[in-house]
């Protein structure tokens with residue numbers, strides 16, 4: 001239920017997601033970080049090669065570098081790591097290791113298993129004749145110095161770190177990560193132990209931080225906040241985070257103080273309710289100083305819906321990342337929908353398409369924990385064979 005004040009009103013699901021992305025289109029400033037610290041950040045500039053790759057003609061196999069047609073006179077060896085290599089005369093061969101620099105004048109590499117040494121002469125004995133350039137990785141095969149390898153906006157994962165190192169970088173220019181403070185609201189929440197009458201385990205304290213980090217955020221604090229208006233108002237007023245994420249307190253219960261605390265903290269509501277199930281009371285607000293607050297509903301699956309709808313698009317944009325690559329799949333069976341709202345349904349992929357999982361109620365995580373994605377089911381449901389959009393599950 002919406003709070004009794006003039007606000008943005010309930011938005012459709014695609015509109016809400018787009019509003020969150022637009023709210024974040026002010027990426028955080030760039031900074032230079034050593035490779036070891038850049039993981040999880042986002043490239044602020046294109047990654048360009050500082051060298052040709054490979055930087056020198058390289059042997060792709062262990063064997064012999066040969067010059068011209070065989071048989072060849074064997075004259076010495078070149079191991080990986082040698083920086084000076086003598087030229088090879090026509091008719092000569094040197095033993096060579098994978099990754100070693102090819103001697104000038106060499107025309108091919110003969111693999112060890114395709115050569116036979118008879119006295120001082122090397123003969124080819126492979127299944128096919130040796131061709132010019134065989135098993136040589138020529139200089140610049142992968143890229144040329146100055147070439148753009150990745151655009152700005154790409155998340156820095158292990159492969160990006162490896163590529164950056166391979167082409168000569170010690171540091172990367174990345175966006176500062178958005179700092180997130182997670183406030184978990186509710187007097188009924190236990191931080192450990194077994195739930196008992198009236199008390200439930202906090203499922204979102206464990207679920208959300210790793211997902212937020214994977215989305216590019218720096219989670220500075222996870223704090224439980226009692227159901228007390230003053231505590232919540234002060235927490236919002238004093239937070240230094242770029243994005244405050246709250247759980248619970250979005251609906252109309254007697255201790256759901258979030259709307260009032262936002263009003264007192266001088267916030268402007270950008271999204272206040274979304275036509276999506278679960279999760280319809282989710283909200284997004286702009287706090288003074290260009291900071292944001294995402295209010296996730298307390299029901300755990302509803303909170304997950306709020307993450308994919310509002311928090312992730314906002315964080316992706318503030319991190320300097322592009323929009324999520326669209327994904328879609330056919331429905332293997334009819335997918336149940338809500339009569340008027342979009343539904344986000346935990347699904348698994350099979351040969352014929354995606355199938356819904358049991359235990360998908362707003363308060364449940366049992367289906368989600370086995371899900372490979374959330375299917376975006378349009379109002380009224382999706383027929384078997386119909387293509388549905390997929391968004392990431394945690």
Ligand SMILES: Nc1nc2c(c(=O)[nH]1)N[C@H]1C(S)=C(S)[C@@H](COP(=O)(O)OP(=O)(O)OC[C@H]3O[C@@H](n4cnc5c(N)ncnc54)[C@H](O)[C@@H]3O)O[C@H]1N2
Pocket residue numbers: 001184185186188189200201202203204205247248249250251252253256278279280281296297298299300302362363
């Ligand atoms: N009169 C109305 N009541 C409710 C409405 C409504 O529109 N009108 N909406 C329902 C929907 S839908 C949802 S979703 C919830 C949203 O509630 P809140 O965001 O205010 O969350 P709470 O009331 O604090 O908690 C709801 C539910 O979730 C449990 N919870 C809360 N936090 C956690 C946590 N960290 N880990 C596990 N479980 C949590 C809490 O114990 C409650 O059971 O409101 C409906 N009501």
Ligand code: MOO
Pocket residue numbers: 277278279280281297299301302362363
């Ligand atoms: O948004 Mo609520 O998720 O339907 O429980």
